Amino acid sequence: MKNVPKDETNNAEMITISRSEYEALKEQTSEQSRQIEWLMQQIRLGQKKRFGSSSERMQEEVMEQLSLLFNEAEAYTQAEQPEKTEVAAHTRKKRSGSLEEILPDNVPVEVVEHRLPEEERICSACDTVMQEIGKEVRRTLVIVPAQVKIREDWYFSYACQTCKAEALETPVLKTQKDKPVISGSFASPEAIAHIMTQKFVMGSPLYRQEQELNRSGVMLSRQTMSSWILRAAEDWLKPVYDQLHRQLVQRSVLHADETTLQVLREPGKTAQAKSYMWLYRTGGDTGQPIVLYEYRPDRKAENPKRFLEGFSGYLHADGYQGYYTLPENITVVGCWAHARRKFDEAVNSLPKSEQKESSAIVGQQYCSKLFAIEEKLKDLSTEERYTKRLELEKPVLDAFLAWAQTKKAAPKSALGKALHYLQEQWPHLTQYLKDGRLELSNNRAERSIKPFVMGRKNFLFANTPNGAQGSAVMFSLIGTAKENNLDPYRYLVYVLTTAPNLDQTQQDWVTQLLPENAPEQCRVPHSQRKCEE
Incomplete structure (x- = not known):
């Protein structure tokens, strides 16, 4: 068998192309890679929306693993770390299955008595009739479907019979009718x-x-x-x-x-x-x-x-x-739930192996930190909440913006969309700091519109x-x-x-x-x- 020199083998496999053709193929390959990655992100997001939890809250174990990332806040703001606030544990009472606890007090009770006829109460020992000595009560919940009935409203008229007998003008009274709907x-x-x-x-x-x-x-x-x-x-x-x-x-x-x-x-x-x-x-x-x-x-x-x-x-x-x-006398307050949703989608668009080290999860954590602080402030007065927000949330916001300005991502990627939304909406997202009555998100409106969305289905x-x-x-x-x-x-x-x-x-x-x-x-x-x- 004839040995082919190494150089000749390589020369046989090489194809010479121009620099312009090489650059065009390289750009085409890069574009295809970006398209494939974008399509993979859409597939992962679609699977999350279809099969995953709808909650955007970060899992506790992930929060613990990423807690050290918040040291970046010191680098950007030089602010002191806020003191921890202890919150009393809340325990939910287990619901009872008894009728007394699941029904209001004014529910009518229908009693059905079950007695033996006298001929079946003859004593087998002395042939006398047995007397009642007690009863056993079994309570059940009865649900009757909507009942249909006809209501007749009778409005009576009245006349003076004395006047009628004496052939005088007879006064007549009529019961006042309720107007129909x-x-x-x-x-x-x-x-x-x-x-x-x-x-x-x-x-x-x-x-x-x-x-x-x-x-x-x-x-x-x-x-x-x-x-x-x-x-x-x-x-x-x-x-x-x-x-x-x-x-x-x-x-x-x-x-x-x-x-x-x-x-x-x-x-x-x-x-x-x-x-x-x-x-x-x-x-x-x-x-x-x-x-x-x-x-x-x-x-x-x-x-x-x-x-x-x-x-x-x-x-x-x-x-x-x-x-x-809208007119200048209306100040629009942005929604942090929407911002968090963008970063949540950016996280879920990545393979699980890449999520923990991604920039997307850092952004998600900043959002979750704000919601965690807000949860602790919900029972405060309006004035106290205003003060505490400036103390506890303002440093996190400053650090978040500084971090976001250092990050770059493809504009059409999920992370790119999240960063763009954050920076574009930033003036509105920070408006809630102006008044303690304001809220971190627009979830109150979303909860109210949900009955219509469910009914529309x-x-x-x-x-x-x-x-x-x-x-x-x-x-x-x-x-x-x-x-x-x-x-x-x-x-x-x-x-x-x-x-x-x-x-x-x-x-x-x-x-x-x-x-x-x-x-x-x-x-x-x-x-x-x-x-x-």
Whole structure:
């Protein structure tokens, strides 16, 4: 076998190309590598969103492993480390399975007695009838589905029989009638309130309610139910909504958020086009919270500007640029939950073997540190929280920004997006330091808009703009009722029963219907409130 010299072998495998071709291939390979890495990040993020926990809090063991990283704060700020604050341990009471603890006090008790007939109580020893000496009681919980019945209101008339006998003009008295919730309809406040709460609290669309009623023999169509709730919302709930709106813009701390909604018959738009449901609510500084939704066909910045006309103060919001065109008397406060989410996504876009040593997890830890400090300050007064934030959180913020300015990442990478969001939003993210009433995140608004998002998964879309705005009114009153510890069904029954009989010529007639003035029977018992929390 002939040996081929080494040099000849190498020369046979070598291909000569120009410098320009080499540089082009090198750039093409680098671009392909970046695309592959980006696609791998999207796959890992998709797997995390589908199968992983939705919580963005860092695991305790990871926090412990990375705790030394916070020594960087000293290098950037030369600030003293804050003293540790001891927090008393909290233990949750184990829920009991007894009826006394899971039910309110006013639940009726039905007693069913089981006795032996006399012929079966004959003593086998002396043939005399045995007498009762005791009983054994077994208690069970009975749940009866929604009952359907007809209520007849009889309004009696009265006449003077003496005058009638003497052929005089006979006086007649009639019992005053309560005005119906919908004139000419057999709908009752209880029926309308039930349909509303089933849809907007329990997430049961009208077609499902129709099927359930039909199975019970009640042939009530979804069209009739839709007509009832929209008419009641327009006549009696909308005035309450408008009054709550007037009160909302008088507050000085608000939250805002928005989400998509599909409206099938929107003029000038296709059925697949996006419309929006906007949410505005009060902050945690009030004992009478207000939660209001508004339907709009688009996401233009004019929407919050118009809705918040007359408002002056702080507005918590996410990074949507439309909020930053609001008048100067409205200060937009950024959301650290959104910033943390960006770094959380950057961490989860990496292979697990690379996460602990990554810059992304350092950014995530800075965010988690802020939330940890804020948790310890939640029970302080407004003035104390303001002071403590400057003492404990301001050094962390300064160190975080200094650290972020030293980091570079590809703009389209998850880390690059997180760093860009952080630095772009920084002036708004630090606004919460100005007032102890402000919050670190806009999670309060996100929690309030979640019932609509969950309901949307069931009813999917609205048919018309009027239906969408009617839904906004009903979601608003139900959300405000829940925030004020009212039972939505009982509160709606109260409004729909009381409103038609009020003197609407009086300027403040609607004040009686506000959640803050609802009667005691509308309130959720304290024991049930704890269970919901």
